[in-house]
Amino acid sequence: MPTGRAPDPTVQRLSAYLRCLRQAHAERLQTISSAGMEKRTGISAGQVRKDLSYFGEFGKPGLGYAVEPLLIRLSHIMQLDQPRKVVIVGAGNLGAALAGYQGLRSSVFSLVAVFDNNLSKIGRPLWDMEIRDVTELPKIARERGVEIGVITTPAGAAQEVADLMAQGGIRAILNFAPTRIMSPPGTVVRNVDLMRELEVISFYLPRS
Amino acid sequence: MPTGRAPDPTVQRLSAYLRCLRQAHAERLQTISSAGMEKRTGISAGQVRKDLSYFGEFGKPGLGYAVEPLLIRLSHIMQLDQPRKVVIVGAGNLGAALAGYQGLRSSVFSLVAVFDNNLSKIGRPLWDMEIRDVTELPKIARERGVEIGVITTPAGAAQEVADLMAQGGIRAILNFAPTRIMSPPGTVVRNVDLMRELEVISFYLPRS
Numbered sequence: 001m002p003t004g005r006a007p008d009p010t011v012q013r014l015s016a017y018l019r020c021l022r023q024a025h026a027e028r029l030q031t032i033s034s035a036g037m038e039k040r041t042g043i044s045a046g047q048v049r050k051d052l053s054y055f056g057e058f059g060k061p062g063l064g065y066a067v068e069p070l071l072i073r074l075s076h077i078m079q080l081d082q083p084r085k086v087v088i089v090g091a092g093n094l095g096a097a098l099a100g101y102q103g104l105r106s107s108v109f110s111l112v113a114v115f116d117n118n119l120s121k122i123g124r125p126l127w128d129m130e131i132r133d134v135t136e137l138p139k140i141a142r143e144r145g146v147e148i149g150v151i152t153t154p155a156g157a158a159q160e161v162a163d164l165m166a167q168g169g170i171r172a173i174l175n176f177a178p179t180r181i182m183s184p185p186g187t188v189v190r191n192v193d194l195m196r197e198l199e200v201i202s203f204y205l206p207r208s
Numbered sequence: 209m210p211t212g213r214a215p216d217p218t219v220q221r222l223s224a225y226l227r228c229l230r231q232a233h234a235e236r237l238q239t240i241s242s243a244g245m246e247k248r249t250g251i252s253a254g255q256v257r258k259d260l261s262y263f264g265e266f267g268k269p270g271l272g273y274a275v276e277p278l279l280i281r282l283s284h285i286m287q288l289d290q291p292r293k294v295v296i297v298g299a300g301n302l303g304a305a306l307a308g309y310q311g312l313r314s315s316v317f318s319l320v321a322v323f324d325n326n327l328s329k330i331g332r333p334l335w336d337m338e339i340r341d342v343t344e345l346p347k348i349a350r351e352r353g354v355e356i357g358v359i360t361t362p363a364g365a366a367q368e369v370a371d372l373m374a375q376g377g378i379r380a381i382l383n384f385a386p387t388r389i390m391s392p393p394g395t396v397v398r399n400v401d402l403m404r405e406l407e408v409i410s411f412y413l414p415r416s
Contacts, residue, residue, distance in 0.1 A: 008408070009217040015407040042388070042399070079410045086406070093305035100301065101386070103403040147413060148406065172409045178309070180250070188412045191250070192405050195311040197398065198294070198356065199223040200216070201380045202287045204396045205355060 011078075013051055016041040018078055021071040033064035083110045085144055087170070089161045090152035091116040091131045094176055098150060100127050112144050113137075117157070134164065141168025148172045155179035162189065221259055222286055224249040229279040241272035291318045293352055295378070297369045298360035299324040299339045302384055306358060308335050320352050321345075325365070342372065349376025356380045363387035370397065 006014075020040040024032045034045035034052075041048070052065065059065050075081040086109050088095050095114060098104070104111035105128075114126050115134040122133045132140065140146070149165035151158050151173065158177035165173055166184030173189045175181050183189040214222075228248040232240045242253035242260075249256075260273065268274070283289040294317050296303050303322060306312070312319035313336075322334050323342040330341045340348065348354070357373035359366050359381065366385035373381055374392030381397045383389050391397040 006411070007217075009215075011408050011411045012404065014411070015404050018407065019404075040388075077411075078407060079413050079415070080407060084406075084410055084413075093301045093308065097301035097305060098402060101403060103386075103406070109403075109406055148409060150406075172413045174405055174409050178311075180248075186414070188409065188414070190405065190409045190412070192402075194306060194400075195309060195317075196220065196223050196227075197382055197400050198292075198311070198317055198358075199226065199286060199288060200219050201356060201382050201396065201398045202292055203214070203219045203222070203285075204398070205287050205292075205380045206394070206396070207287070 010051065013041075013043055013047070014074060014078055016043060017048070017051070018071070018074045018080065021067055021074065024067045025071055029067050031060070031064040032067055034059075036064065080108050083107060084148055085110050085112045085146040086148045086150060087111070087113050087115065087137065087141060087146050087165075088150045088152060089115045089134055089137065089165070090154075090157075090177070091118075091121050091126055092152060092154075095150075095152035096126060098152060098176075099129070109148075112146055113140055134161070137161075137164050138168035141165065141170055146170055148174065151175045151177050151181075153177050162187070218259065219286075221249075221251055221255070222282060224251060225256065225259070226279070226282045226286055226288065229275055229282065232275045233279055237275050239268070239272040240275055244272065288316050291315060292356055293318050293320045293354040294356045294358060295319070295321050295323065295345065295349060295354050295373075296358045296360060297323045297342055297345065297373070298362075298365075298385070299326075299329050299334055300360060300362075303358075303360035304334055306360060306384075307337070317356075320354055321348055342369070345369075345372050346376035349373065349378055354378055356382065359383045359385050359389075361385050370395070 020037050034048040037048045038045040088099050091114050099114050113132050114129055115132045115137050117134045121131050124131050149170040151161050153161055155177050158175055158179055159181045162173050162181050163184050166187050171187050173187055175191045180191050181189055228245050242256040245256045246253040296307055299322050307322050321340050322337055323340045323345050325342045329339050332339050357378040359369050361369055363385050366383055366387055367389045370381050370389050371392050374395050379395050381395055383399045388399050389397055
């Protein structure tokens with residue numbers, strides 16, 4: 001499978017397989033079938049087999065996929081075989097929620113700092129860290145080698161924050177602010193719109 | 209296009225077109241080209257034309273799509289041509305963030321109530337509402353005709369909350385709790401994992 005250009009839905013499924021494999025590995029399973037993966041991911045066994053067939057011969061007929069080799073391979077493809085440092089900008093409700101995720105204190109992602117521009121928030125504790133002044137972002141991001149920036153500010157601040165992130169050498173930006181932002185040069189931006197999820201589930205409401 | 213069975217990526221694109229059309233309509237545009245939609249949605253003009261070709265002849269060569277008819281048609285297909293009532297369960301950081309979204313006070317979605325099981329939160333104000341006791345959920349949901357439930361509780365409570373929602377006649381459940389839940393009978397469940405977005409963007413980090 002060519003990397004870097006895979007369509008978004010495929011990458012979302014790879015992420016789901018990866019988490020399923022991590023779970024299976026933690027449970028000390030040696031192998032897992034495509035049916036077992038369907039049960040854990042909700043992705044059909046046929047789709048699992050089709051997607052994983054790109055990665056070579058990890059499946060054994062009647063036995064399933066060898067968990068550890070496939071986990072290592074998929075982690076490599078997803079660029080998650082080394083911890084990625086993350087910062088969050090915007091210490092409001094959404095920023096605080098994300099900052100509390102255990103997944104940001106794992107072998108995969110490591111939350112380095114949370115920033116805000118509100119003087120009443122700067123210096124205050126948030127979970128196990130202290131909220132920093134956003135003007136310090138470029139310096140801290142460069143010093144610590146941060147690669148991923150998460151934006152949870154109001155819409156009006158998002159583009160400016162993205163530009164600050166790029167100044168700090170951050171190369172991937174996840175934008176939760178309710179506005180589309182432009183990618184600063186050298187970065188990739190992913191706009192996440194939580195209202196979209198509500199629209200999508202409306203489509204799936206039982207039709208009478 | 210057959211409705212109710214469209215694949216998820218297609219539905220996500222329809223949602224993006226719909227919001228682009230609402231914006232164009234608010235700006236009093238009569239028509240919009242597929243290139244104009246690409247600019248606003250980030251979805252390629254070719255994909256836009258392909259998706260919209262399923263809906264009949266809204267495009268005029270050289271002029272683009274007629275905004276209002278296409279908006280009406282897509283709203284109908286997405287089941288968003290009548291306001292959908294929504295409740296949120298879990299008044300922590302993520303629940304509070306979602307409850308504050310303007311999109312939940314629109315002609316499309318209407319937030320009816322926010323619930324929690326924590327006695328120190330019940331009765332307290334949250335934005336323009338008051339946090340209610342989750343045990344009241346089935347009654348309130350039935351009385352008000354709520355169709356969509358959003359779960360922002362810790363993982364351990366999510367399944368129980370989903371079951372309460374189904375008791376209240378809720379038919380679509382958006383689960384933000386970091387665990388997969390089973391669909392209670394008669395409901396459709398969509399599990400949203402915010403950490404997945406981080407994994408997906410890692411895949412797209414520039415490869416050296």
